[in-house]
Amino acid sequence: MPLLHVRCAKCRKMISTGLDVDFETFKDLTDTERTLECPRCEETQVWSLDDVDRSVFKA
Numbered sequence: 001m002p003l004l005h006v007r008c009a010k011c012r013k014m015i016s017t018g019l020d021v022d023f024e025t026f027k028d029l030t031d032t033e034r035t036l037e038c039p040r041c042e043e044t045q046v047w048s049l050d051d052v053d054r055s056v057f058k059a
C-alpha cells in the first residue's frame, strides 16, 4: 500500500505522513487536522486529507 506524503509548507519537500493505506481506506479516513514534524526543517505541519499527494494512487 502506498505511503502517503504531504508537502512541507516551509522547505517544500515531500514528507511522509506515516500513513500507509490503500485508496479505499483513504476515502474512509476522517478528514481532520493532523500534525507532523518535517524531518528536514523541523517545521510542524498541520495537514488534512486535502494536502495529501494523491498521485500515489494512480499507479
Ligand SMILES: [Zn+2]
Pocket: 008, 009, 010, 011, 012, 013, 038, 039, 040, 041, 042, 043
Ligand atoms: Zn520542511
